[in-house]
Structures are given as C-alpha cells and as structure tokens.
Amino acid sequence: MASSRQLGGTLEDHLAAFRRGAVELIDERELEKRVRQALADDQPMRIKFGMDPSSPDLHLGHAIPLFKLRDLQALGHHIVLIVGDATAMVGDPSGRSKLRPVLTREQVAANLETYTNQAALVLDLERTEIVRNASWFDGMGFEGILQLTTRMTVAQMIERDTFQERLGAGEPVGINEFLYPLMQGWDSVEVRADVELGGTDQLFNLLVGRRLQEQDSQRPQVIVTTPLVNGLDGRKMSKSYGNAVGLTASxxxxxxxxxxxxxxxxxxxxxxxxxxxxxxxxxxxxxxxxxxxxxxxxxxxxxxxxxxxxxxxxxxxxxxxxDKQLPADIPEVHWDPAFGSTRALANLLKDVGLVQTTSEGRRAVDQGGVRWNAEVQKDPRCEMPEPNEPVLIQVGKKRFTRLLPAAPAES
RNA sequence: GGGGAGGUUCCCGAGCGGUCAAAGGGGUCAGACUGUAAAUCUGAUGGCUCAGCCUUCACAGGUUCGAAUCCUGUUCUCCCCA
Missing domain, CATH: 1.10.240.10 (Tyrosyl-Transfer RNA Synthetase)
Structure with missing residues (x-):
C-alpha cells in the first residue's frame, strides 16, 4: 500500500531536492545510485548535518542547509542533527583566518538550547534525530582520541587551505584545530551517515568523514555542500560583522x-x-x-x-x-528631572537613550543629523527646555524617540 | 635549548623620546545622491562638566622635565637553527 511507504516522491524529486543550490555533490552518480536503492527498498537515507553551538545565535546563512534538510525530510528521509557540543569546544577552523578561542563546557551548554530552538524554526524536530556528539566523545578517553589521531597525517591535514594560508602568513594554527576535522568525520561513522550536508567551507571536514567511514568499512557518505551567502554588505555573513539577519529577527x-x-x-x-x-x-x-x-x-x-x-x-x-513617514511605534520617554546636570542637547540625547555617549550625541548634532520636532539642531550645547508637549527627537534616519512631559508623580 | 621578529585605538596596519588620542585602509555613524539598495562623493569616528581635562598603544615596574616610542621582568604569537 502506498500509504505505508516511508519515502514519497519520484527519483527526480529526490535528486532535485539534493541538487537545488548545491555547490558540490560528491559524488553525483553515487548519490543517484543510493537514492534509487533507497526508493526501491523504501528505506529513508540517513542525512547528517552538524551544528556547533559556538555562538549564541543562528542567522539566515545557517538556514540554507536547514531548508534543504526540510525538503529532504518532507520526502521522507531521516535527518540526523548533530549538536556539536564536543566539537564546539575545539573550535572549527573552517573559514577562519584566526586561531579560535576554546569554548568552555558552560558556554557551549548555554548555547545549546537556543540552537535547537532556532533550528526548529525551519526543521520539524519531532521527526528529526538529535544527538550531541559529546555523547560519544566524552566516553572515548585518551586512548580513543589517540586512535583517532592516527588516522591522518600532518601532511594530509595541512593540505587544507585555511591551514595553508595561516601557515603561509605566519599565523598561529593550534594543534587542537587538527582534531576538529577528525571529530566531525568521526561523527559520520557514529551515525552511519549516508549523506552529509555542509557549507562549502566544510568540504575538508566532510571529506574526512568519507575517509574515516571507508576505514571502518562503511560506505562513504555522499557530500552536498551549500554556498555561504554573503551578508547584507557583501562580506561573508557573520554575527561579528553585524551584517547577518538572525533567525529570531522579527x-x-x-x-x-x-x-x-x-x-x-x-x-x-x-x-x-x-x-x-x-x-x-x-x-x-x-x-x-x-x-x-x-x-x-x-x-x-x-x-x-x-x-x-x-x-x-x-x-x-x-x-x-x-515615503519617509514616521514609524508606527516610536519609543516614548518621559522627561525625568534626573536627566543630567545639564540639559544640553547632546547630553539629553544620551539620557533619552538615542545615543550611547555624549560625544556621539555631540557629533550627531554637529553633523546635522539631529532633529527636534523636525527642526535640524546645530548646537550640541543648546539647552533644551523641559517639554510641555510631546517632542519628537530624531537622530539620523532611523532613530526616533518621543520625549513626553514628566510623568505625574507616583502616589 | 639557541637566535631573531613581533603584540598599537572595533578590525587590519603605520608610528619608534616631545608637534600622538596616535597616519592610511576597512567597518560604523552622519550628510548628499538613489529604486529600498549597491556603487560613488563629503564629514565624523576614546571619554567627559569640551578652546580644557581624563583614560588608551600586551602586563608590571624603571629611566626621563616628558614614553606607544628607551631599560628590566612577565606573558602571548611568529620565524630560523637544534
């Protein structure tokens, strides 16, 4: 009976879902073969995707593979979401021109929950297997780790472009960073991944997964890489550049x-x-x-x-x-007698929360970016009177605040 | 273990006894332009009770009228030799 089947869609549907927007498929023929087989046996493929809870928030860049996972999930495949709580402590050197700070267990744990919550915005977590990789790395012990390190040579490791670049530029490369690809690769062995998704910057790690699986007599996973999108300013999307759109954004x-x-x-x-x-x-x-x-x-x-x-x-x-109209809801602040010892405009801007420092306020005024009831103010030291009626204060094009008369005293 | 080069403001990177809150670029902010942009142009960019004052140039001391610049120690990174 069709209704009891686990996998839906045609071969073409499946291949299209894998292919859409993929940068690399390693390799395509292998993928087709495995999809055919999966369909024939009605056996969902195990599709692995790893996220390191290394920063507290996900952005749209992270959503790209998640969308692909969702498509595959809709076709009936089995998604294995690996929360890299062990790898996060090591720090992924991918796409990094810098040595990564090592995170503590506490930092990682703090990020963990927000991560799965945010992934849930795209994926159906009810139908997703979620595993923490600390669940196997923690029990591995020194011997296990040592075994893992014997699987690759330094020469193989430093083939990686980010290492090459850093070594060439005389920048530090931590030995712990060598562990990362091995760990991510080992995850694939642990979960017996048929396919692993990752950003293009993950290619090296993904390939290590294939190598380790082969060494353990598993079929090497198919690799699908998705592009890294640039942030709003054209640079690589990253929280620290401030050019990212967060998944939790309104x-x-x-x-x-x-x-x-x-x-x-x-x-x-x-x-x-x-x-x-x-x-x-x-x-x-x-x-x-x-x-x-x-x-x-x-x-x-x-x-x-x-x-x-x-x-x-x-x-x-x-x-x-x-149309340059006023925003619908402008934050309102009541005049407070405690506002600075001086009422100078620059200070007031800070008191009211429109700028961070008085100096910033001063600059904004000097540069003609401050309006008081739509009138451009030029003197940062001008003393502004306590308003009897609401006053609209504007800094630049985007920052507004309505200053209201002092709130009636509480009784 | 030995030798050498370094750690500068949000980032990269100049400065190498006063004229340094510190060149230049990036980012950011403000202004102009625009399609909402992007690109471009202009200006600003440690803080403050702002023609002055205070805090910054890895950290801690020291020399000097005066230090980011010199000395000592500590610490971190890179390179070469072993």
Missing part, C-alpha cells in the same frame, strides 16, 4: 534588513532561502529589482512569521523608508 527586522541587500545577491538568496521554482526566480530577477527584493523579503519573512506579519512589515517599510 518580521520587521527581517524585511528592513533584506531590503538593504545588494541587487547582485538576490539570485542566490532566492535560490537558497526560498522554495520558489527556479523559473519563477529567473522571472522575478528580470523585473524591477525593487519588486524582486520586496518579494524576497516577503518570502523569507513570511516563512518565519507568516504572510500577514510579512505584509505588515512590508507596508511599514514602504511607509517609513520609501
């Missing part, structure tokens, strides 16, 4: 951020972060970039927050940014 944040994306990146984002058919994407890209981008924002923020919230955010964007 519909408004997502929409506003996505509209800042440069035109050139739209194609990749459409392909990777929406499930629109490729022909439709091509069509959108033919049209006006603004409309295409609006659609992109609607798709992505709709995926996380629902069409309604996405539409509201889009509307807010049009109103506030395109």
């Amino acid at each position: 519909a408004r944040e997502m929409t506003f951020d996505l509209m800042r994306l440069d035109d050139e990146s739209m194609g990749v984002w459409f392909l990777q972060l929406t499930r629109l058919p490729e022909e439709q994407i091509a069509e959108l890209l033919e049209g006006h970039p603004r409309l295409a981008k609006a659609r992109l924002a609607a798709e992505i923020s709709g995926c996380f927050h629902g069409a309604e919230a996405a539409a509201a955010a889009a509307e807010a964007f049009n109103r506030e940014v395109r």
Whole structure:
C-alpha cells in the first residue's frame, strides 16, 4: 500500500531536492545510485548535518542547509542533527583566518538550547534525530582520541587551505584545530551517515568523514555542500560583522534588513532561502529589482512569521523608508528631572537613550543629523527646555524617540 | 635549548623620546545622491562638566622635565637553527 511507504516522491524529486543550490555533490552518480536503492527498498537515507553551538545565535546563512534538510525530510528521509557540543569546544577552523578561542563546557551548554530552538524554526524536530556528539566523545578517553589521531597525517591535514594560508602568513594554527576535522568525520561513522550536508567551507571536514567511514568499512557518505551567502554588505555573513539577519529577527527586522541587500545577491538568496521554482526566480530577477527584493523579503519573512506579519512589515517599510513617514511605534520617554546636570542637547540625547555617549550625541548634532520636532539642531550645547508637549527627537534616519512631559508623580 | 621578529585605538596596519588620542585602509555613524539598495562623493569616528581635562598603544615596574616610542621582568604569537 502506498500509504505505508516511508519515502514519497519520484527519483527526480529526490535528486532535485539534493541538487537545488548545491555547490558540490560528491559524488553525483553515487548519490543517484543510493537514492534509487533507497526508493526501491523504501528505506529513508540517513542525512547528517552538524551544528556547533559556538555562538549564541543562528542567522539566515545557517538556514540554507536547514531548508534543504526540510525538503529532504518532507520526502521522507531521516535527518540526523548533530549538536556539536564536543566539537564546539575545539573550535572549527573552517573559514577562519584566526586561531579560535576554546569554548568552555558552560558556554557551549548555554548555547545549546537556543540552537535547537532556532533550528526548529525551519526543521520539524519531532521527526528529526538529535544527538550531541559529546555523547560519544566524552566516553572515548585518551586512548580513543589517540586512535583517532592516527588516522591522518600532518601532511594530509595541512593540505587544507585555511591551514595553508595561516601557515603561509605566519599565523598561529593550534594543534587542537587538527582534531576538529577528525571529530566531525568521526561523527559520520557514529551515525552511519549516508549523506552529509555542509557549507562549502566544510568540504575538508566532510571529506574526512568519507575517509574515516571507508576505514571502518562503511560506505562513504555522499557530500552536498551549500554556498555561504554573503551578508547584507557583501562580506561573508557573520554575527561579528553585524551584517547577518538572525533567525529570531522579527518580521520587521527581517524585511528592513533584506531590503538593504545588494541587487547582485538576490539570485542566490532566492535560490537558497526560498522554495520558489527556479523559473519563477529567473522571472522575478528580470523585473524591477525593487519588486524582486520586496518579494524576497516577503518570502523569507513570511516563512518565519507568516504572510500577514510579512505584509505588515512590508507596508511599514514602504511607509517609513520609501515615503519617509514616521514609524508606527516610536519609543516614548518621559522627561525625568534626573536627566543630567545639564540639559544640553547632546547630553539629553544620551539620557533619552538615542545615543550611547555624549560625544556621539555631540557629533550627531554637529553633523546635522539631529532633529527636534523636525527642526535640524546645530548646537550640541543648546539647552533644551523641559517639554510641555510631546517632542519628537530624531537622530539620523532611523532613530526616533518621543520625549513626553514628566510623568505625574507616583502616589 | 639557541637566535631573531613581533603584540598599537572595533578590525587590519603605520608610528619608534616631545608637534600622538596616535597616519592610511576597512567597518560604523552622519550628510548628499538613489529604486529600498549597491556603487560613488563629503564629514565624523576614546571619554567627559569640551578652546580644557581624563583614560588608551600586551602586563608590571624603571629611566626621563616628558614614553606607544628607551631599560628590566612577565606573558602571548611568529620565524630560523637544534
């Protein structure tokens, strides 16, 4: 009976799901063979994906493989999500031009929960097997680790481009970093992965998985790499560059951020972060970039927050940014007698929370970026009177606060 | 173990006794332009009770009227030799 089958879709459906937006498939023929077999036996493939809880938040870049996993999950495959609590302590050298600080167990544990919660925004965790790799590494002991290190030579290890670069530039490479690819590879052996997904920067680690599986008489996993998307400013997306869109961002944040994306990146984002058919994407890209981008924002923020919230955010964007209207909700602050010893505008801006420091406030005013009830103020030392009526204070284009008269004394 | 080179402001990187809150670039912020961008142009970019003052140049001491710059020790990184 068809209804009892675990796998849905045709061979082509499966291959298309694996292929969409993939940078590399190692290797394609092997994949096809295994998919055929899986379909014939109605045996879901074990698809591995690892996330290191090394930073507290996931961003849209991380969502790319998650979307692919979701597609595969929908076709009936078995997803094994590895939470790399052991590997996180080592620190992945992938794409790193710097020695990574070693995380403590506490830091890792703190990130762990937020990670799975955020993955759940894309994946159906009910149907996902989640394992922590500390569950096998912790019990491995010195001997086990030592065994693992005998599986590769230094020459093989330093073939890796990031190591090459750092060694060439006279930058430090930690010995612990050599452990990382071995550990990630070992994960594949432990979970008997048929396929592993990862970003293009993971290629080396993924290949180590194949090597270790072969050494342990397992069929080497098929590798699917997904591209790393650039952040909003064109550099690699990263929290520390401040160019990332977080998975937990509100519909408004997502929409506003996505509209800042440069035109050139739209194609990749459409392909990777929406499930629109490729022909439709091509069509959108033919049209006006603004409309295409609006659609992109609607798709992505709709995926996380629902069409309604996405539409509201889009509307807010049009109103506030395109038509330069005031935002719908402006933070309000009551005049407080405790506001600085001086009421000078620069100080007030800080007291009210619009800027971090008085100096920043001073600069903003000097540069003509501060409006007091729509009037540009030029003197940072000008003493502003306690308002009798709400006053709209604006710093730059995006920061607003409404200053209200002092709140009535509490009784 | 021996020898050499280094650790500079958010990042990269100049500075090598005063003229240094410290060149230049990146980022960021503000302004102009725009399609919402991107690119480009302009300016700003330690803090403060701001024509002055205070805190920064790995850390701790020292020399000097005066140190990011010199000396000593500590610590971290890289390179070469063993």
